[in-house]
Amino acid sequence: MAVYTEVSFEELERLLKQYDIGQPLSFKGIAEGIENSNFYLQTDRGAFILTLYEKRVNPDDLPFFLGLMEHLAERGVHCPLPVKTGDGKSLVSLNGRHAAIVTFLTGISLRRPDAAHCAAAATVMAELHKAQEGFALSRPNALGPKGWRPLAEAIHGADTIEDGLGEMISSSLAELVAAWPGGLPSGVIHADYFPDNVLFVQDQIGGVIDFYFACNDFYIYDLAIMLNSWCFELDGSYNITKGQAVIQAYRAARPLGETEIAALPVLMRGAALRFLLTRTYDWLNQDPNALVRPKDPREYSKKLRFHNKVKHAREYGL
Amino acid sequence: MAVYTEVSFEELERLLKQYDIGQPLSFKGIAEGIENSNFYLQTDRGAFILTLYEKRVNPDDLPFFLGLMEHLAERGVHCPLPVKTGDGKSLVSLNGRHAAIVTFLTGISLRRPDAAHCAAAATVMAELHKAQEGFALSRPNALGPKGWRPLAEAIHGADTIEDGLGEMISSSLAELVAAWPGGLPSGVIHADYFPDNVLFVQDQIGGVIDFYFACNDFYIYDLAIMLNSWCFELDGSYNITKGQAVIQAYRAARPLGETEIAALPVLMRGAALRFLLTRTYDWLNQDPNALVRPKDPREYSKKLRFHNKVKHAREYGL
Numbered sequence A, B: 001m002a003v004y005t006e007v008s009f010e011e012l013e014r015l016l017k018q019y020d021i022g023q024p025l026s027f028k029g030i031a032e033g034i035e036n037s038n039f040y041l042q043t044d045r046g047a048f049i050l051t052l053y054e055k056r057v058n059p060d061d062l063p064f065f066l067g068l069m070e071h072l073a074e075r076g077v078h079c080p081l082p083v084k085t086g087d088g089k090s091l092v093s094l095n096g097r098h099a100a101i102v103t104f105l106t107g108i109s110l111r112r113p114d115a116a117h118c119a120a121a122a123t124v125m126a127e128l129h130k131a132q133e134g135f136a137l138s139r140p141n142a143l144g145p146k147g148w149r150p151l152a153e154a155i156h157g158a159d160t161i162e163d164g165l166g167e168m169i170s171s172s173l174a175e176l177v178a179a180w181p182g183g184l185p186s187g188v189i190h191a192d193y194f195p196d197n198v199l200f201v202q203d204q205i206g207g208v209i210d211f212y213f214a215c216n217d218f219y220i221y222d223l224a225i226m227l228n229s230w231c232f233e234l235d236g237s238y239n240i241t242k243g244q245a246v247i248q249a250y251r252a253a254r255p256l257g258e259t260e261i262a263a264l265p266v267l268m269r270g271a272a273l274r275f276l277l278t279r280t281y282d283w284l285n286q287d288p289n290a291l292v293r294p295k296d297p298r299e300y301s302k303k304l305r306f307h308n309k310v311k312h313a314r315e316y317g318l
Helices: A009-016 A059-074 A115-131 A145-153 A165-179 A219-230 A240-253 A258-284 A298-308 B009-016 B059-074 B115-131 B145-153 B165-179 B219-230 B240-253 B258-284 B298-308
Strands: A024-030 A037-043 A046-052 A092-094 A097-103 A186-189 A198-201 A204-208 A215-218 B024-030 B037-043 B046-053 B092-094 B097-103 B186-189 B198-201 B204-208 B215-218
Touching (some): A009 A092, A059 A097, A115 A204, A115 A219, A145 A165, A145 A258, A165 A298, A186 A219, A215 A219, A219 A240, A258 A298, B059 B097, B115 B219, B115 B240, B165 B258, B186 B219, B215 B219, B215 B258
Antiparallel strands (some): A037 A046, A092 A097, A186 A215, B037 B046, B046 B097, B092 B097
8 A cells, every 4th residue: 555666757757668658647656555566657548557566576476467467358357457568578677676567447446345246246256267267377375275384483472463363373274274175176366356456337347456466276265265355244244145146146157066165164264364364464563664554463363253153155155 | 645544435435426526437545745645536527636634734724725726726827626516615524534626637746857847847836926816815834934943842853863953953943033034025835846746748837736835925935945846956966057947937927026036045045944844853753653754854954054055046046
């Protein structure tokens, strides 16, 4: 939610010489994304986002992220399309950072999507899962079960956030790693499909943004992340009507197998643990130079406690 | 440079019901202005900025700021025009903050304006000084000489920033308050006419923004602020070619009297002291919740040392 690396007009002008996207008319740092510096760029030929990749993004992953957006956009998914330089590159260098220009998508993210919004977003997720087929690159999920233990070990003082949080993390971690399924249908997933990352124009989907957690994993895990982030109310209750809307809309576009359905409760817990871990770590390790406020980890400890009582995927609306 | 108060889409939708500016298509927090929360809003009818006024803005001043922009825009100055609600109000309330929607201006601020840019911006300043005539409201300059002493007294530990800074502040303050002229031509001035606040489209002025320091003071003091912020190079040297460009362009649009010219050296020092004081205070009193990095006060102690050696307005390019 901030601009970490400034870009002057003069630097922008030099950058734009590499592209054929017209003359700059507006250029504003925007408060979007916690990982990178983002700028809204309007030229006489269209609107774009310039992103400077900051330290949390591994440069080796950038061809995957940019290539994926290009692959998806070519297959009809409304997502940012990386713009190429005259030399055919999507990735450039600016002020000591890797950088890219992508097309700007119209639309606004909803803080409180209703069931119809949930259904529309779930349909787009299923389409994304189908459209990614044939994408040549792959990227393991660094925040999947194998990544949880090192992250948990780096967390010190979880109980200062909430009594018993440390114990909750270590016991959930042990159980979930042991119970984690294998062999489910998989491919490239978005892996951060929160309401923030889905733009609406009126009640229609304007597009999906922020592919910087995308990776290869189970499709149903992506759906579990979505159910976690779209279907709980502000008071912490699970809204089964929204859950049903998500699952039905998703299944209508991409059928779910029996093994996927059976795995959903474990994956719901895993998705909650994944966000609990990163939020707890970020809460306890606030960078004084960061220009973003960390998100409350307790939102996800609450969700994890809810999931711990769930016995069957039906309870999520299946 | 941040968003302090979040606005959800649902809150935006409720707000827009009061206006007749169309349906929202895009809405992004923007990293602009150190005092307020700003959002870029695009509707099917145009582009706008929504500002939520944070604690540093006195609500009693808002009718002055908004009324001034309206007055100037009606007289041909390219500045944001406050948009009125169906009830004819420019000032509304949102999430516990005073808020306003103004038109969005195309253009980009330059970090390193050349002499031609300086001249173009100086012409617009002179036009602004003429256009404000007849504006019914007035606002004393809270950051003029009378405001300096309380600000200086609130500064503790200036020497931790730079050896001798505390002494420099107190001696300059005493000298300048004593030497401060009276009776110069005055009216409403912008009072923060930095390159950040002047937008260019190619080499043309797209508009002037950020009127939240505007106040009644000497016109030539506004020009002194501009010379301070536009005519020094990054290495701290004064660029007299730019100084000449500013002064000549300004005079061509609004002649300068002998008393104004004679006062310029003192006003240059005063302008440098004003920014030195606020930057020093902000540097030493960083709000841990602030999402903005304070600007380096030493830029202005350096400028003040330069001014202390100047004997005549000629040395600024007059």
